[in-house]
Amino acid sequence: MRASTARRDAAARLRDAGVASPERDADLLLAHVLDVALGRLPLVDGLSTGQREEYDALVARRVAREPLQHLTGSAAFRHVELAVGPGVFVPRPETELLAGWAIDQALLVGRPPVVVDLCTGSGAIAKAVADEVPGAEVHAVELDEGALAWAERNLAGTGVDLRQGDLATAFDDLLGTVDVVVCNPPYIPLEAWESVAAEARDHDPHVALFSGQDGLDAIRVLERRAAGLLRPGGVVGAEHADVQGESAPAVFAASGRWSDVSDHRDLAGRPRYLTARLAR
Known part of the structure; x- marks a missing residue:
C-alpha cells in the first residue's frame, strides 16, 4: 500500500474517534514506524506488509485514546x-x-x-x-x-x-x-x-x-x-x-x-x- 493512502486512512480513523489532531498524529505514528523524520514522509513511497500491520496496530491504540507519546515512547x-x-x-x-x-x-x-x-x-x-x-x-x-x-x-x-x-x-x-x-x-x-x-x-x-x-x-x-x-x-x-x-x-x-x-x-x-x- 502507498504510504500516502495509509496516512489518509489513518487520519480518517483518528478523526472519527475524536482525536484532536488526527493528521499530525497519523504522520507522527507513520514516521515512528518508518524511523524517519517527519519532513521525509513525502519521500516514502510504499509500506511493507510488516510496516502496514505495525502502523494499523498503533493507529488502533490511538483510536482507543492511548496517548500518542506512549505509542512512540x-x-x-x-x-x-x-x-x-x-x-x-x-x-x-x-x-x-x-x-x-x-x-x-x-x-x-x-x-x-x-x-x-x-x-x-x-x-x-x-x-x-x-x-x-x-x-x-x-x-x-x-x-x-x-x-x-x-x-x-x-x-x-x-x-x-x-x-x-x-x-x-x-x-x-x-x-x-x-x-x-x-x-x-x-x-x-x-x-x-x-x-x-x-x-x-x-x-x-x-x-x-x-x-x-x-x-x-x-x-x-x-x-x-x-x-x-x-x-x-x-x-x-x-x-x-x-x-x-x-x-x-x-x-x-x-x-x-x-x-x-x-x-x-x-x-x-x-x-x-x-x-x-x-x-x-
Missing part, C-alpha cells in the same frame, strides 16, 4: 527529549512556559543557581533547567514509584539530584538556600473527573492529576514548602488549571509571606501558572 520538551510511557504523566507543551520562566529566573541569579523541581514526574522541568542553565545545581523529587523510574531514566547523566519523596517534606537539607522552586503539581478537582480528556484520565497516574475537591490541595502544600526552601527574595512558579487563575495565586497572596504574586497566561491566552517572590 518519547515526548519533546523544549530542547530535550524524554522517555515516557505507562506510569508517568506525559509533559504538556504549556508546561514549557513554566520551565522557561524557571530557566530565566535561574539565569538571573548571577552565580550557579540552586533550583528545586517539586513533583518532577518524568523529570521534564529538571532536565530542561539542567540543559539550559550551565552550572545550575538542580534537585528534583517525585513521590510515585512508577514515575520515579521514568525520571531516573530521563535524568541519568544530567547531574540532577533526584530523590523519592513528598513535596511537603522534601529537601530538609536545602532549607533557606534555594533560588528557584518550580512545580507542576496535581491541580484537577475531584469533581471534574468527567471533563478530563481520556488520554489523561485513563492513562496518566491519578496522583499527578487530582488534588482535592477544589484542586488546590497541592498548591497549598507547595506554598508552605516553597517558603521554607527559598532564600529571602527567592522565587516560586507553579502550574495550575485554567479556571484557577485567581484562586491559585490567592493561596500565596493570603499567606502574607510573598511579594510580586502574579499569574501568567499560556499561548492560547488561558491562565496557566503563578509566580511569587519570598518576602525579604
Whole structure:
C-alpha cells in the first residue's frame, strides 16, 4: 500500500474517534514506524506488509485514546527529549512556559543557581533547567514509584539530584538556600473527573492529576514548602488549571509571606501558572 493512502486512512480513523489532531498524529505514528523524520514522509513511497500491520496496530491504540507519546515512547520538551510511557504523566507543551520562566529566573541569579523541581514526574522541568542553565545545581523529587523510574531514566547523566519523596517534606537539607522552586503539581478537582480528556484520565497516574475537591490541595502544600526552601527574595512558579487563575495565586497572596504574586497566561491566552517572590 502507498504510504500516502495509509496516512489518509489513518487520519480518517483518528478523526472519527475524536482525536484532536488526527493528521499530525497519523504522520507522527507513520514516521515512528518508518524511523524517519517527519519532513521525509513525502519521500516514502510504499509500506511493507510488516510496516502496514505495525502502523494499523498503533493507529488502533490511538483510536482507543492511548496517548500518542506512549505509542512512540518519547515526548519533546523544549530542547530535550524524554522517555515516557505507562506510569508517568506525559509533559504538556504549556508546561514549557513554566520551565522557561524557571530557566530565566535561574539565569538571573548571577552565580550557579540552586533550583528545586517539586513533583518532577518524568523529570521534564529538571532536565530542561539542567540543559539550559550551565552550572545550575538542580534537585528534583517525585513521590510515585512508577514515575520515579521514568525520571531516573530521563535524568541519568544530567547531574540532577533526584530523590523519592513528598513535596511537603522534601529537601530538609536545602532549607533557606534555594533560588528557584518550580512545580507542576496535581491541580484537577475531584469533581471534574468527567471533563478530563481520556488520554489523561485513563492513562496518566491519578496522583499527578487530582488534588482535592477544589484542586488546590497541592498548591497549598507547595506554598508552605516553597517558603521554607527559598532564600529571602527567592522565587516560586507553579502550574495550575485554567479556571484557577485567581484562586491559585490567592493561596500565596493570603499567606502574607510573598511579594510580586502574579499569574501568567499560556499561548492560547488561558491562565496557566503563578509566580511569587519570598518576602525579604
